Every structure is written in structure tokens, then in C-alpha cells.
Amino acid sequence: MRLVTDQTTNARATGALVELRTLQKRFGAVDVLRSVDLNVLRGRVLAIVGPNGAGKTTLIKSLLGLTRPDAGDIVLDGVSVTGTDAYRARIGYMPQIARFPENLTGAELLSMLEDLRGAGAARDRELIDRFELGDALRKPLRVLSGGTRQKINAVMAFLFAPELLVLDEPTAGLDPLSSSILKDKVLAERGAGRTVIVTSHIMSELEELADDVAFLLDGRIAFAGSLDALKGETGQGTLERAAAAMMRRAALEAA
Amino acid sequence: MTTILKVLRYQARDAIRSRWLIAYLVFFLGVTEGLLRFSGDPTRAQLSLVSVVLFVVPLVAIVFGTVYLYNAREFIELMLAQPIARRHMYGGLYLGLTGPLALAFVVGLGAPFVLRGVASETLPALATLLGAGIVLTCIFSALATLIAVRCEDRLRGLGSAIGVWLLLTIVYDGLVLFVLSVFSDYALERVTLGLMMANPIDISRLALLLRFDGAAMMGYTGAVFLSFFSGAQGVAITLTALTLWVAVPVLLGARTFRRKDF
Numbered sequence: 001m002r003l004v005t006d007q008t009t010n011a012r013a014t015g016a017l018v019e020l021r022t023l024q025k026r027f028g029a030v031d032v033l034r035s036v037d038l039n040v041l042r043g044r045v046l047a048i049v050g051p052n053g054a055g056k057t058t059l060i061k062s063l064l065g066l067t068r069p070d071a072g073d074i075v076l077d078g079v080s081v082t083g084t085d086a087y088r089a090r091i092g093y094m095p096q097i098a099r100f101p102e103n104l105t106g107a108e109l110l111s112m113l114e115d116l117r118g119a120g121a122a123r124d125r126e127l128i129d130r131f132e133l134g135d136a137l138r139k140p141l142r143v144l145s146g147g148t149r150q151k152i153n154a155v156m157a158f159l160f161a162p163e164l165l166v167l168d169e170p171t172a173g174l175d176p177l178s179s180s181i182l183k184d185k186v187l188a189e190r191g192a193g194r195t196v197i198v199t200s201h202i203m204s205e206l207e208e209l210a211d212d213v214a215f216l217l218d219g220r221i222a223f224a225g226s227l228d229a230l231k232g233e234t235g236q237g238t239l240e241r242a243a244a245a246m247m248r249r250a251a252l253e254a255a
Numbered sequence: 256m257t258t259i260l261k262v263l264r265y266q267a268r269d270a271i272r273s274r275w276l277i278a279y280l281v282f283f284l285g286v287t288e289g290l291l292r293f294s295g296d297p298t299r300a301q302l303s304l305v306s307v308v309l310f311v312v313p314l315v316a317i318v319f320g321t322v323y324l325y326n327a328r329e330f331i332e333l334m335l336a337q338p339i340a341r342r343h344m345y346g347g348l349y350l351g352l353t354g355p356l357a358l359a360f361v362v363g364l365g366a367p368f369v370l371r372g373v374a375s376e377t378l379p380a381l382a383t384l385l386g387a388g389i390v391l392t393c394i395f396s397a398l399a400t401l402i403a404v405r406c407e408d409r410l411r412g413l414g415s416a417i418g419v420w421l422l423l424t425i426v427y428d429g430l431v432l433f434v435l436s437v438f439s440d441y442a443l444e445r446v447t448l449g450l451m452m453a454n455p456i457d458i459s460r461l462a463l464l465l466r467f468d469g470a471a472m473m474g475y476t477g478a479v480f481l482s483f484f485s486g487a488q489g490v491a492i493t494l495t496a497l498t499l500w501v502a503v504p505v506l507l508g509a510r511t512f513r514r515k516d517f
Contacts, residue, residue: 027516064336066517089338099329103272104265112265116258116337140272156333 017042017164017195018063023072025058032058033069034219040164045186045196047206047227049243050216056199057096059216060168063197064093076164089117092162096169098146098153106137106144106152113156122161127154130181146173154182158189165189167198171205183208203240215243217250258339262347263354266330270323270355279315279356283363291367297377298467304364304384305463309456312360312388313395314420320352320399321416325409332517345512349505353396360388380466387459390497394455395420397504404508404515427454444479455500458493 018040025033032055040046048056061067063074065081065088074082081087100109114123128134131151136144144152150173157165165186171179186196186209200206206213213230215223223230223246227239234245270276286307290300327348334344368381398419406412431450435443451457465477465484483489 061517066332066335068514068516085340086338088336091336093336095329095332095336097329100333101266101269101327101330103269108265108268112261113337115261115265116334116339 015041017077018197019073019075020059020063021073021075023059023062023074024070025055025062025067026070027058031219033062033072036072036216036219036221038214038221038224040195040197041212042195043190043193044211045190045198045209046212046214047210047239048197048199048214048216049203049206049239050222051247054216055219056216057168060166060197060199064088064091064166089160090163092157092160092165094153094157094165094167094170096172098149098173100141100149100152102142103140105140106133109141109152110137110156110159113159117160124158124161125155127151127158127181127185130185131155131178147175147178150174151178154185158185161194163194165194165196165198167196169200170198171200171202179205203238203243207239210239213239215246217246222246222250258343259346259350262334262339262344263351266327266347266351267355269330270351271358273323275319276355276359279319280359280363282311283360284366287364287367291371297368297371297374298380301377301380301384302467305460305467308364308384308388308391309460309463310424312391313424313456316353316356316392316395317399317402317416317420318413319356320396321403321412323352324348324400324403325412328517335517341513342509345509349397349400349508352400353393356396357389357392360392361385364388380463383463383466387463390501391455391459394497394500394504397501397508401504401508401511404511423454423456428457431457444475448480448483452492452496455497458496462493 016039018038020036020038020040023033023036023038024031036055036059038059048059050056058067062069065074065083065085069082072082073080076087076090104112128137131154133148133151133155136148136152141149141152154170157167157170167186170182170186174182183205186198190196190211196209198206198209207227210227212225213223213227214221215230223233225233230239230242230246231237234242234249236242236245287300287304290303291297294300294303331344331348335341365381365385368377373381399416402412402415402419406415431447434450435447438446451461461480462484465481484493
């Protein structure tokens with residue numbers, strides 16, 4: 001008997017909030033993504049790891065529609081959203097580099113986002129208090145330090161209590177205290193049933209946060225599964241060791 | 256549409272606070288006030304302002320515009336991560352750049368005249384001067400937008416901006432003069448007119464000089480120009496040429512922007 005399931009029930013069944021299907025992207029002569037298939041499971045933290053230039057940021061930007069993939073499909077909650085705009089209301093994005101219009105204040109920037117999202121959206125201002133940003137938000141963004149900008153960057157990602165958080169190197173430039181506040185926030189959001197995608201160069205940090213790992217190598221998914229499964233497969237005790245083992249194995253295969 | 260206005264509002268707020276834009280405003284205030292004071296004659300001040308407007312407005316619009324848009328790159332990225340359509344973001348960017356530039360120009364050049372009280376005989380020339388400046392701002396910020404969207408490399412982008420300005424301000428007129436001198440044995444009024452129509456700065460220059468009875472000094476050519484600009488067909492052609500100069504770069508830029516990777 002052939003089972004006919006529509007995509008929505010399929011997504012519910014697999015528990016995937018996001019499905020990336022055969023995503024491809026070429027920049028000039030470089031194949032940055034070569035047919036990436038990846039499911040991001042609902043209510044879990046997915047860490048995307050891989051060496052520099054493996055395509056992590058391109059993958060994230062494709063998911064957000066900032067980069068236009070050459071081929072493939074992005075499916076959110078069972079519905080294809082490739083090339084559309086409205087779905088981004090469900091995503092909070094924290095880019096790698098926090099640079100803003102220099103002459104606006106942080107408060108203006110936040111009210112601009114609120115203005116764009118409309119009155120209906122929920123608000124989560126917890127990080128403003130936790131980071132003690134009250135005064136900084138009243139100053140023009142150009143006078144703020146890199147760390148403070150990064151905090152505002154984080155505030156913006158969490159501001160609308162989005163279903164999906166996409167954090168690209170979120171703790172870069174943050175002091176240990178702020179970075180632990182941010183990590184606590186990520187775990188709290190996961191506890192509330194939200195889904196998180198995170199990249200970082202600091203493996204120990206991902207180890208604290210991640211449930212699942214996607215290992216991106218040369219534009220392909222070399223491994224996708226739970227953190228424990230990755231450790232099991234490579235026979236290593238930590239994510240850092242496991243990632244190193246994956247890279248060594250890939251180098252051997254290439255040779 | 257409302258999204259465009261929202262983007263425009265915040266972007267314009269950012270642009271208005273930029274030091275360069277304030278410097279631009281102060282420059283026109285200073286030059287206009289100075290010319291009015293030293294010449295003591297509003298019409299002569301306006302005539303001097305023609306050259307200043309034709310030279311400075313395109314330069315500032317295209318250079319400031321290109322630099323501003325390159326600096327706004329991360330802001331654009333941030334906005335595009337929001338539920339905003341690219342075409343709305345693009346519209347907001349272009350208008351958020353053009354609006355403050357045009358405003359600074361109009362206030363800078365207009366205020367000294369208005370504060371003195373505009374006489375009815377200097378009003379048409381002032382209006383043409385302001386209109387030409389606004390149109391040139393729209394055209395050159397459109398070119399700036401196109402360059403910034405098309406060209407990834409800032410340095411090359413800035414180089415192209417200055418190149419385009421040099422081409423339309425200086426090189427083009429040189430070529431026209433060359434053509435005219437080579438074929439000076441022929442009646443070239445219509446050809447000249449055609450060549451002028453292809454360059455927005457020349458269109459503005461003609462429209463402005465004819466306002467100041469400068470046509471009388473240009474002999475037969477001036478008479479041809481004057482009859483062209485006073486006829487309905489001439490006005491229609493002029494407006495079409497200017498509209499194309501805004502629309503073509505804006506639409507080409509929009510096409511690239513829609514497909515661009517950030």
C-alpha cells in the first residue's frame with residue numbers, strides 16, 4: 001500500500017521545523033554548498049560546525065533568504081518558503097558582525113524593528129535588563145563598544161520571541177559574564193520549546209548548548225545527528241575531539 | 256508601500272544626522288548667502304549659483320550616495336533578515352538617500368533667498384534652480400544606488416562614481432565641443448540639442464540658462480534652444496529624458512538587488 005502524506009503531516013511526523021532540501025550555492029568558481037540536506041528538529045539546539053570556509057554562514061544566510069540559493073528548497077513547518085518574505089517573522093537572527101546605522105540610537109533601532117514587525121508580535125526584553133543596556137540604548141550606536149553592539153545584536157534576535165533562533169557566532173566579542181547570560185538565555189528558550197541554530201568556533205561552548213550537530217565539510221553535510229551519536233561514531237569524548245576526528249577522516253579520504 | 260515608508264523614515268533619520276549631509280547643507284547656505292551679500296543682486300547671485308549647482312549637486316549625490324550605501328551594507332543585511340520584501344527595502348533605501356540630500360540642498364540654497372523675501376521677478380529662476388537641483392539629486396543618487404548595488408568592491412564602486420561624474424560633467428562636454436568644431440561647416444543646432452538631451456547636466460544647464468535670458472547671447476543656436484524649450488514637444492522630450500535618467504538606473508538597480516546575495 002502506498003502512503004500518501006502531505007508535506008505538513010510529514011513535517012510534524014519527523015519533528016522537523018526546518019528542512020533544507022538539496023540546497024546548492026556557487027560563488028564564482030567555488031561550490032560553497034553542494035546539495036545540502038538538513039533537518040532542524042523542533043525544540044532542539046542544532047550546532048553547525050565545520051572548518052572555516054565550509055559554508056556555515058552561507059547555509060544560514062540561505063535559510064534567511066539573504067543569499068539566494070542556486071537550487072534546492074527551504075521548508076518551514078512543512079511549507080516551502082524559498083523566495084518568500086513573511087516567514088522571517090518567525091525567525092530571530094543574530095549575524096556574525098554587529099554593525100548598525102551609526103547615527104541612530106539602540107532604542108531607535110529596536111523601535112524600528114518593532115515598527116516593522118507590527119503591533120501583533122510578542123516582545124521579549126529580558127536581555128536588555130540582563131545585559132544592563134538601559135543607558136547604552138540612548139546613545140548613538142557609533143559610540144558604543146564592539147561588545148555592547150554585540151549585546152544589542154543579541155537583544156534584537158530574541159526581541160520577538162521567535163520560534164526559530166539563528167545565531168551566527170553569538171558569543172564572539174562578549175565578555176565571559178555576558179556570554180554566560182546569553183547561553184542561559186538560549187537554554188531557557190529551548191526549554192520553552194523554541195528551536196535554535198547556532199554556529200561557533202568554540203567547541204566547548206557548543207558542547208554546553210547543542211543537542212544535535214551538523215558537520216559541514218566542503219559544502220556537504222558530513223554528519224548530522226545528535227551530539228552523542230557524533231561522539232559515538234568518532235569514538236571521542238568531547239565535541240572538539242570528535243570534530244577534529246571528522247576533519248582528519250575527511251582529509252584522509254581526500255588524499 | 257507602508258514598509259517602504261517605514262524603512263525610509265529610519266534611514267532618512269540616520270542620513271540626516273550624518274556630518275557630511277550637514278556639511279552639504281552648510282556649504283549651500285554659505286555660498287548662497289555669500290553670493291547674495293557680495294553681488295547685492297539676486298539675479299546675478301542666481302546666475303553664479305547655476306554653475307555651483309551643476310557642479311556640486313551631482314558630485315555630492317553620487318559620491319556621498321555610494322559611500323553611504325556601502326556603509327549601510329550591514330544595515331541592509333539586518334533589515335533583509337526581517338520579514339521585508341526586497342523591493343520595499345530597495346525603495347526605502349533609494350528614497351531614504353535621495354530625500355535628505357534633496358532637502359539639504361533645497362534648504363541650503365532656498366533659505367537665504369526666502370529670508371530676504373523673494374521678489375516676483377527672481378522667483379521663476381529660483382524655482383528652476385531648485386527644481387534642477389532636485390532632479391539632479393534624484394538622478395545621481397539613482398546612479399549611486401546602481402553602482403553600490405552592482406559593484407561589490409568599495410574602491411571600484413567609488414572610482415566608478417567619480418568616473419561617471421567626470422564623464423557627464425567634463426568629458427561629455429569636451430566631446431560635444433569636439434564634434435561641433437569638426438563639423439562646424441554644417442548646421443548643427445538639432446544635433447547639439449540631441450546631444451544635450453542625452454546628458455542630464457546639460458539638460459539642466461540649458462533649462463537654467465534660458466531662464467536668465469542667456470539665450471540672447473547664444474545667437475541662432477540660442478534661438479533654436481529657446482523655441483525648443485518653450486514648445487510643448489520640447490518640454491515633453493526634456494521631461495521624458497530626465498525621467499529615463501532616474502528610472503533606468505533605479506530599475507536596473509532593483510533587478511540586481513532582488514537577486515543579490517548578502
